[in-house]
Amino acid sequence: MVGFTRLTALGARRWEPGAIKYATDGLCTSIFLNSVNIVKYLIMANILASCKQTRFHLLDENPSAEIDVEGLGIVVTSAASEDDAKSKAKGKSKAKTAGRELISDGHLRLKGGIHYGLLGRNGTGKSTLLRAMAEKLIPGISHATRVAILQQTDEDGPGGNASLRLEKSVLESVLSSDEARNEVRRTADFLSKSFETENPLEPVMAIRKIRCQHAEKMLFLAHKNANLKSGARGLQARKDLKVAEAKLESTREMVAQEPDSIDAGAIQTDTQEAVETLQTLQSQLEEMNHADMKKEARRILLGLGFKEDAFNKKVSTLSGGWRMRCMLASTLVQKPDIMILDEPTNFLDLLGVVWLENYLKQQREDSETTIVLVSHDRDFINAVCEEIVILRDQKLNYFRGNLAAYEQDFEEQKLYLGRMKEAQERQTAHMEASIQQNLKIGKKTNDDNKLRQAKSRQKRVDDRMGLQVSANGGRFKLNRDLVGYHFTCRAEIEVPTDERGATMSLPDATELRFPGPLVSLEAVTFQYKKNDRAVLDDINLVVHIGDRVGIMGLNGSGKTTLIRVLNGQIPPSKGKVSTHSRLKVGYYGQHSVEELQERGRMEPGLTALGLLLAESDGTLNEGEVRGLLSSMGLQGRIASDVPVGKLSGGQLVRLALARIVWSAPQLLILDEITTHLDFHTVTALATALSSFNGAIILVSHDRFLVRSVIEGKRDTDHKLDEDFEGLEQEQEETNSRRRSVYVLKAGQLNEQTKGVQQFEQSLVKRVQKMLAI
Missing domain, CATH: 3.40.50.300 (P-loop containing nucleotide triphosphate hydrolases)
Structure with missing residues (x-):
C-alpha cells in the first residue's frame, strides 16, 4: 500500500468470487480468502507479501510503535506470474505463486526506538524486504505509521531519485521531503484559496471534496480490514465496511449536487466545518514548526558535507553522489516512526560516515524513531545498531547486540553445538552397537530381558537424542518442551555454518626480471x-x-x-x-561497475565468460577463464549463462576484479x-x-x-x-x-x-x- 495521496484517483471497482480487486494509479491489490488462515497478497512492482491471520488494528490513527508480523512471506514475481497467481486461487486452496521466494514463514518483529542492523548476503532479499516495509505492502504496518526510506537504487517511489525535487534548491528539496506535512499544507492551501473567492459556495464544495477523498481512503482500509479478520472481529469489520461504502456514496452525491439545489442550512453547516478544518490544519502546521525543521535540515546538510553556498544550488545540477547525500538528508530530517537506510554510507567520505554514525547514536537518546539499516561498513554497524536481524535461509533471526557480539556468539554456538553433536554421535554409535549385540544374544538364547533392553534403548535413540537445551536455553524436559501429539522426538542438533559466501583468491603477480x-x-x-x-x-x-x-x-x-x-x-x-x-597494473576505478552495466545494456547477450575470453584475446582458454572466474566467486552458469546486465552489484565487482587480474599484474x-x-x-x-x-x-x-x-x-x-x-x-x-x-x-x-x-x-x-x- 502506498501513500494515500495516490489513492484519490480510485477507479472503477468490480467484485469477484473469493477476491476483492482495486485498480488505482499503478497499484493492484488482491485479497484471497482461506478457511484456515486469511492471507493477504499485495502486488506492487512485482513484490508479493503475505502473512497469517492477525489482529492488526489497521484503522487505528495512533498505532503501536512496534511491528509484530508472523508467517511473513515475500515473493518477487513477474507480470506474467501475477496473472498465474490469480488464476490458481480456486475454492479453499491457497494460491501458489510463481516467482522467487525470498522469505518463507518469517517473523518480522521491530520494537519502537530500537536501531536494527539487517544482515544477509547479496541477493537474499534485504532491499526487497525494506521496500515492502516502506510501501506498506506488509500487513501489520498501519496506514498511520510514518515510514521514510533511503534506497540504493534510483527507482521511482520512496527513496528513489524521482522523489527528489530536481527543480528546487538543495535546502528546499530537503524541506519538502516530509509527505505528512506536505499533505497537511496542500489541504490547508486548497481550503484557504476557496475562502479567497467571492463565491460563497467555494468553501462548501472544497470541504465536500475533502470529505469525499477521506471517505475513499477509509473505504480502502475498511476493505483491507474486513478481509484480514474473521470471527466476531470479522463480523464487525464487515459492518464497518458497509458503513464506509454508504459514507462514500453519500459524500459523492454531495459533491455532485448542483449549487442551486444546496439549501442555506447546509451552506452554513459546511462553511463552518471548512473554517474549523482550516484552523485545525493551520494549528498542525504550527506544531510541526517549519523553523525548527529548517534549522535541523541545515545542520544535517552541513554534517553530510554540503557547504553553505551549495544550499541554493538546484538539485538537478548535482552529481549522483551529492544527490544521494541530498536524499539521505531528506530521510533524516523527517523524524518518522520507522526510518529505513539501505547502504547510507556508500557515497560518504569518512568524515560523513563518522558524522552520520554519531548523529544516529545521538538519536537513540533524543528520538523514538525505529531505524533499520543495511551497511557493508562493520564499524558503522557496530557503533549504531543495538540489535541484529539476520536474513538467512528465507528466515529472519534476531540477536540482541551489535555485529561484533553476534559474530562472537555465533562462533561460541558453533563450537558448543559442534561438540554436543560429536559427543551425541559417539553415544548413539555405542548404543546402536549395544542394541545389535542384545538383539543377537536375545534371539539366540530366547532371553526376553535382552530383547526388552534392546527395544528400550532403541526407543531412546529414536526419541531422546537431539538438542539437549530448550528454546529458552534451559535443560530440555520432555513433558515441558515437547508438547503436542505430532511431536515424537527432539529437534536434531544443527551446527550453524559460516555464511561468508564464495571465497576469493587472486593469481600471483608476474615475476620481474630485475629489481627496482x-x-x-x-x-x-x-x-x-x-x-x-x-x-x-x-x-x-x-x-x-x-x-x-x-x-x-x-x-x-x-x-x-x-x-x-x-x-x-x-x-x-x-x-x-x-x-x-x-x-x-590492475586498476579498479570508482565507475568500473557502472561501465560493466553500460556494456551489458549495449550487448544484452554478453556473459562474464564471453567478456574475459574476448579481452584476453586468446591468452587464456575457456578452462582457464572459468577457473579464474570461479576463484573470484562466479562459478558455473553464473559465468557462462547469466548476461552481464543481469548480474548483481557484488557479482559485477567480482567480474571487474577478474578483468584486472587475469594478466597477473x-x-x-x-x-x-x-x-x-x-x-x-x-x-x-x-x-x-x-x-x-x-x-x-x-x-x-x-x-x-x-x-x-x-x-x-x-x-x-x-x-x-x-x-x-x-x-x-x-x-x-x-x-x-x-x-x-x-x-x-x-x-x-x-x-x-x-x-x-x-x-x-x-x-x-x-x-x-x-x-x-
Missing part, C-alpha cells in the same frame, strides 16, 4: 588549469613489490586525481613519474572497491588481498578494509578467515612488507604514524564540534 621500484613520484604537482590551486602539491611516493599503501581523505581532496597520475592516465604539471619497464590500484559489496564479501576480499604477493594501493573510506589489508591487523571485533595473512605471518619472514597509510589534504600527502586510528580520531573531534552547534 614499481612506480615512483618525485615532486609531483598537478593543476587542472595554470592559475588554479594545485590539487597535488610536491608529492613524493615510492612503491616496491609487496608494499601496501592506503590513501584516505575527504571527498574532493584529490585522491582520484592522484590515482590517475599514478596510473599514467594524466601527466603531472610538474615533477616526474617513473615506472618499472615490465610493470603490469604486479601492482593493484583499487579505488573505492567496497561500494557494492556486503560485509561477508568485504571479508573475503580482505583475505584475498592480504595474501597477494604484489603491491597494493588502496583508496577507501572503509576503516576495516584499510586496517586489515594495509595495516595487516586482525581486528578483535571482526573475525577474519584463517587464510588471512597479516602482521603475525610477516614476523616469521625475514623481509616484512612496507605498510603505510596516507591522508591527502590540501594537496599534501601526510603519513599517519598510527594508521587509520589517527585519521579517525581527528575526524571525531570535528564531528563533535559540528553536532554541538
